[in-house]
Amino acid sequence: MPHGLPVCGADCSLKVEETMRRSMWAIIAAVVVVGAGVGIWLGVSHNNNNSSPTMNMNSQTNTNNAAPVATDKVSIQNFAFSPASITVKKGTTVTWTNSDSVTHTVTEKDAQTGPNSGDLAPGESYSFTFNKVGTYHYHCTIHTEMLGTVTVTN
Numbered sequence: 001m002p003h004g005l006p007v008c009g010a011d012c013s014l015k016v017e018e019t020m021r022r023s024m025w026a027i028i029a030a031v032v033v034v035g036a037g038v039g040i041w042l043g044v045s046h047n048n049n050n051s052s053p054t055m056n057m058n059s060q061t062n063t064n065n066a067a068p069v070a071t072d073k074v075s076i077q078n079f080a081f082s083p084a085s086i087t088v089k090k091g092t093t094v095t096w097t098n099s100d101s102v103t104h105t106v107t108e109k110d111a112q113t114g115p116n117s118g119d120l121a122p123g124e125s126y127s128f129t130f131n132k133v134g135t136y137h138y139h140c141t142i143h144t145e146m147l148g149t150v151t152v153t154n
Contacts, residue, residue, distance in 0.1 A: 068151050073097070076104050076120070076140075081148035090152055093129040098122055104146065109137045114150075 068087040075082045077099040088094060096106045098120040106126055108114025114136040117126035130136065130152040140146035 068149070074106075074148065075099050076106075076146075079143055079146055081106075081138075081140075081146060084147065085149040085151070087151045087153060088130060090133055090154055091129065091131060092152070093127050094150060095125055095127040096120070097125040103142060104140045105142060106138055106148075107141045109139055112136060114138060 068085040069083040070087050071083065072086075072088055072092050072094050074086065074094065074096045076096055079100065081096070086094065094115075096115070096117065098104050099122075101122055103119050103121050105119060106115045106117040106128075108116060112134065113132070114130075115126070115128040115138055117128075119142075120126055130150060133152050133154055136150040136152065138148050138150070
């Protein structure tokens with residue numbers, strides 16, 4: 001018995017080979033499971049306050065199909081602008097307030113002179129005065145599915 005190993009012939013080497021193959025598949029399966037878990041966690045936890053991961057199961061992606069509301073205040077909550085579409089008169093100052101638990105932005109999308117808040121931490125507000133008639137589309141640059149529209153009239 002060299003090196004303390006039993007002598008078992010070809011039968012023994014087949015058992016060793018089978019054991020190594022099973023171990024390899026177990027390791028591959030573990031890597032796949034861990035990788036999937038990390039991928040899910042990263043997709044779910046994209047918030048900027050370093051709190052525990054949360055998933056937005058709310059299917060309220062703004063499509064702006066609702067009739068515009070006459071108001072100068074927009075709330076940011078549940079990963080949505082509310083109301084998503086507003087109508088204001090020229091010269092009106094609109095204020096967005098982040099009532100969510102994560103950072104958002106209010107950023108124009110049409111290369112116009114529109115709102116550009118930068119990061120709005122939870123509880124912060126941003127105001128923009130609309131001095132030109134037109135339709136202004138905006139979104140959150142962090143959560144790009146968040147969409148809003150301001151229609152400015154005379």
